[in-house]
Amino acid sequence: MKLSRAVAVRGSVALPGHRAAAWLAMAGLIAMSWCGAASAESSAFRPLKPRVKATAPAYVSYTTREGDSLYDIADRYLSDPTDWAVLSRLNHVPAPRRMPAGIVLRLPADKLRQDREAARVVATSGPAEHAFGKNPYVPFTAATTLVEGDRIRTGPNGFVTLELADGSYVTIAQNGELDIGRLRRTALTGAGDRIFDLHHGEVESQVTHATKRDDRFQIHSPSVVAGVRGTRFKVAYSGDAQTTAVAVLDGAVGVDPAQQNGRDAAPLPGVPLQASEQLVKARFGSVTRAGGAVGDPVELLAAPALSQPARVQDGETVVFDLVPAEHAVAYRVQVARDADQLDLIRDMRVSAPDADFGNLPDGTYFVRIAATAANGLDGLPQVYAFERRQLGLEASAAPLAGSRDYEFRWFVSRSNVETRFRFVLATTPDLRHPIVDRTDLSGGKLIVSDLPAGVYYWTIVAEQFENGRFYEKNSTVRSFTLAR
Template sequence: MRRRVVMVLRLLTICLLLQGSCLLADDWVYTVRPGDNLWNLAERHLKSFKYIRQLQQLNGVQDPYHIPPGKKIRIPLEWTIRQSTSARIASLHGNAVVKRGNSQRILQAEPDLQLFVGDEIQSEADSFVTIEFTDGSRLRVQENSCIRLHDLKIFGDLGLINTAVELKYGRVENIVPKNSETDSRFRIKTPSAISSVRGTEFRVGVLQEGAVTASEVLTGALQVSGEQQTVNVDKGQGSVTSQGMPPLPPVKLLPAPDLSMTPELFEQLPLIIPVKAITGAQAYRAQIARDAEFEHMLTEFTTTTLPFREGNLPDGNYWLRVRAIDISSLEGYDAVKAFTLNARPEPPFVITPQPGSILPGEQPVLKWATQSAASHYLVNISRESEFLSPLIFSGEVVENSLHLQDNLIPGEYFWRIASVSAEEGAGPFSDPMTFRVPVPGPSLEKLEVDKSSITFSWRAAAEGQRFHIQLARDKEFSQVLLDQETADTFITLPRPQGGKYFLRTKTIETDGFEGPYGAAQSVDIPYATPYWLMILLLPLLLLL
């Protein structure tokens, strides 16, 4: 009988211990390492050695001095040493404030500022705050967001680090590293859900004025709880939780966008960033940072249409990160690409030649407006738009014009100009602009006159050209007698009355381009009756 009572008492003790451990907020599951035993574990992590026997019974350890490595030991947090810890602002872009605990003090956020439990961090538009915790976890507060540090504790001798953050509104991005020496617990509480994680990279957003929480897992796994229900969200999945409702089953995140057609060099503002559309995306988010880790973010924007546009960045080297957003507002995987912006100093405004205009071939002049930031200009002239073999490269044009010393042969040309300043160096070239040096109108080489007709002839400069001929009685060509096109190098007309006439021609090139008329040439057509005979016959005509 006595033996039965002892056994019952032992069973009751174990049950009470188990029940007590279940009533605790949480247990710490410790993985035994070589050299560990219950005594040195208690020395490092527990409040008292009195918990050794209870710990032995709770975990069914036969020998408290020898525990096989790899065994999982449950340690109730109530038994552990604990201390409060702090966090710090690792980096900051833009403006953010810190409301210090219950004191209502408002501090301007700045790098290396220590943060404590109860502190509230608010970011403004285009402002980003990266917070680093004791275990190396990092949380980035996105623009127009607000968080409150709810709990920062260390259990044992840096055995377990517990971090709890309340996201009031906005979005946060989190990286919680797995540490072989330290167990980290990281939780984010929102008005509608709690996201708990141990070693992962994830994002949490509060949407619709706090009514909805979006949780997205990029690596590792996440537990999302709401209304006493929990769902496991694995890598590449996301879950949405509405206030007063349990979390929805996880769905697959959208893939990373294709940035293959996004250039690596931009030379104009605003930035126009092309991105291939993704099926199932209802919006896109883009972020631009100075570094590949996006610790120093400069700007962030969302759009429902592509391409992205951004107009206020200084010249420099950047990293672009783009993700698609689905119909549930879950944000997918990131696509990342480095790019360079070199848009300053801007090229000057062009005066002449304007794109598509005509320029004389004899020592032509190029002109542009003065660029206030420029110390000098770079000018290229080429026969092809890629400027692979420029005909003219003038590297230090100080004035706002360039007088070419050599003549240009007829044809199509491309030119571009760039400004150079002492502060910025060489800016981008303007877009290639075309101008044309026309083939001059052919000169009359031969005139043949017979009793009934006259024939003008000239020489073609190239095969396939056509010609536009005008004949008039005045050099202003206000009285045009003939206006005709021909593919021949001659034209025959009925002989007009004698006198002085004016002829001009222009060349129509094989691509249809019409050059200007050449200089008018005067042509004397002999009278059919000589002047001297008309003078002799004039008195007789008057008598009649």
């Protein structure tokens, strides 16, 4: 403090200009020295702040066309048309000047205009609804289009698939919540910018391969950001467990933490996937828990198989039996109207390798099956086509009163289709040595006479030919005892 008082007293004396300047300079140096010492002393007691590396500005090249002016270029390609002044300073071009073709200009990448795009709903099933901003939710209709700011919500067995402008698809599975955070395309470069915020459930994406370096497609969950440049992958977030599972079926996915050092860590457009904290390739996945590091890639379980892949689903319910898979703790079975699983209608997780979906209308469907590992990741899928064609077959038998004759009756549910029947009667449950085998029956009744006493086993087989295909339905093997 003595030093400060001395400087103050000296400063109050009137001195010639050059001497005053010298004194002021000396006082400044002394003060700076004192402040530097004090600062150095205090820095020993508080941590140094990390240096933030400044990001170099990015530019995009534009080659002029005949008659272009900065006004025209700014109006066409910049988000603010008045930024022609920025172009003038940056490129040293007078604003009013009409430029010949072939001049290469630099345009600031962060000032390029982005046009909003729309997503088209191509499939929806079950309870599914949407809302824009804070508006109330309303059900989807066939003509629904969604834009940036829309929210999507699905219930049990509720599914929605969106088609983006570039041909990519986004499917929201049952019990999911997804927001469209960004859906834009840069006017000059044509680069797409698509960001979706997943709050709950699972979203599966089939992303068209990027054609622009700055194309961006990201799924944000509360714990990770999954970014791609063209692939098929799934991201599932469980709010209860606070975990995000990423499974890559094709291509590669860059996975980064959603937040890092208290700031958004999502990669910027143009950042290569290899720069991500984890690069998850096809046939691998990762599981990340909230607050933890991004999970290491682990190999997905191999696809399981159906035990009867060619079976026609003609029973009261649609049932699938799977071949048990090694290391599987559960199985996931999904039914869709298309092979790509864009039009999902059922989704079930089962602990045993069999699933019963109840009744479904007649038609052609596709079932996708996958084995689930102990880490919660669904493995590689296998898709089978199957036909749902209900064919009910009821049969009964009873003795005729006052005789040793037995009457057998049957009927089918699809009676409008011409049907042939086969009747088999034997003394063993396997029916290998029949005592009656009739293959030429067209009616619904048969009487067998003069049967000796004993135990008998029988069945009826219905055969139909429709639309170029052969169908066969067996009744259960039944038995009766004929007393002496």
